[in-house]
Every structure is written in structure tokens, then in C-alpha cells.
Amino acid sequence: MSNIQIAMYKGDGKIGNAVTRYWTRSQYSHCELVIDGVCRSSSFMDGGVRSKVIDLEDGKWELVGIPWGDEKNILQFFDFTKGSGYDWAGIFGSQLLNRRFQNPHRFFCSEWVAAALSLPTPEIHSPQSLLSLCQYLNVKYERDGYARTSSI
Numbered sequence: 001m002s003n004i005q006i007a008m009y010k011g012d013g014k015i016g017n018a019v020t021r022y023w024t025r026s027q028y029s030h031c032e033l034v035i036d037g038v039c040r041s042s043s044f045m046d047g048g049v050r051s052k053v054i055d056l057e058d059g060k061w062e063l064v065g066i067p068w069g070d071e072k073n074i075l076q077f078f079d080f081t082k083g084s085g086y087d088w089a090g091i092f093g094s095q096l097l098n099r100r101f102q103n104p105h106r107f108f109c110s111e112w113v114a115a116a117l118s119l120p121t122p123e124i125h126s127p128q129s130l131l132s133l134c135q136y137l138n139v140k141y142e143r144d145g146y147a148r149t150s151s152i
Contacts, residue, residue: 003035003036003071004033004034004035004065004066004067004069004071004074005033005034005035005063005064005065005066006031006032006033006034006063006064006066006113006130006131006134007031007032007033007034007039007054007056007061007062007063008028008030008031008061008062008063008064008127008131009028009029009030009031009032009060009061009127010027010028010029010060010061010062011058011059011060011061013029013030014045016029016044017029017030020126020127024126024127024128024129025128026126026127026128027128028062028127028128028131029127030043030109030127031109031110031113031127031130031131032054032109032113033066033069033074033113033116033117034056034063035071035074035075037053038051038052038053039051039052039053039054039056040074040078040116041109041112041113042084042086042087042106042107042108042109042111042112043086043109044086044108047085047086048083048084048085048086048106048107049078049081049082049083049084049085049107049112050082050083051078051082064131064134064135064138065138066117066134066137066138067138067141067142068137068138068141069117070117070118073116073118074116074117077115077116078116081107081112081115084105084106084107085105085106086106086107086108087102087103087106087107087108087111089103089106090102090103090106090107090108090111090123091108102122102123109127110122110125110126110127110129110130111123111125113125113130114130114133117134119133
């Protein structure tokens with residue numbers, strides 16, 4: 001059984017959170033991967049890819065288990081990308097302009113989480129679209145015993 005979760009931020013936050021929620025038509029503005037209580041993601045407030053302990057019990061977060069996640073791969077990806085900058089160009093190019101722009105050395109939150117989970121085209125995901133895909137894969141995993149197939 002995996003101890004991996006995706007944490008979805010639904011708190012008010014700052015102006016950037018409000019803009020993200022408005023643009024994506026979602027209640028979520030940020031996401032984190034959580035392993036053993038440690039959050040990992042890319043955050044514009046923290047300057048890019050980092051790990052930190054966050055109070056996920058404050059009512060501002062929704063947690064969803066990721067039973068098909070590969071902890072070893074996630075932690076290796078984190079070690080490889082730790083300290084990478086925040087991907088401002090990617091956020092504008094992929095999320096606002098829909099150009100699938102991706103800088104391999106910078107990440108925004110949902111892009112980093114999708115890449116850490118080895119999902120295809122991580123740059124296309126907003127927090128909401130990533131959560132929807134993870135929920136779909138959770139159902140598929142529970143039903144079929146695996147997550148990734150060629151039909152994704």
C-alpha cells in the first residue's frame with residue numbers, strides 16, 4: 001500500500017491563488033505530493049522545487065491517496081529537480097496561451113507533480129486537471145490493479 005497523497009490547496013491564499021482559481025475555474029490553486037508527511041512541489045512563493053512540512057489539517061487542503069504512485073521514482077525525481085526554479089514562462093505558455101511550453105529545468109506546481117508521477121505531458125496540467133486524472137487513475141488502479149495503460 002502506497003503512502004503517497006496529492007494535497008490540493010483550496011484556501012484563499014494570495015492574489016496568485018485567486019487568479020489561478022479564476023482562470024482554471026476550480027476551487028484549487030496549488031498542489032503538493034505528500035510522502036510521510038513531507039510535501040514536495042514547485043512553489044512560486046518558495047522560488048521553485050522544494051520540500052517542506054505543511055499543516056495539511058488546517059481546512060485549506062484536500063488530500064487524495066495515490067495508491068499507484070511509485071515512491072522511489074518520486075523521491076529520485078525530487079532529488080534530481082530540487083532547487084529548480086519556478087516556471088513562470090511555462091505557466092504563461094502552457095496554461096494561459098495553451099502552447100505546451102515546457103522548460104526542462106523549471107516547474108510550476110501541477111507540472112512538477114505530474115512529472116514526478118511519470119504522467120505524460122506534465123506541462124498541460126492545472127491543479128484541477130491533474131486531480132481529475134489522478135482520480136481517474138485511482139479508479140482504474142482499484143478496478144484493474146494498475147494505473148498507466150496505453151489508452152491514457
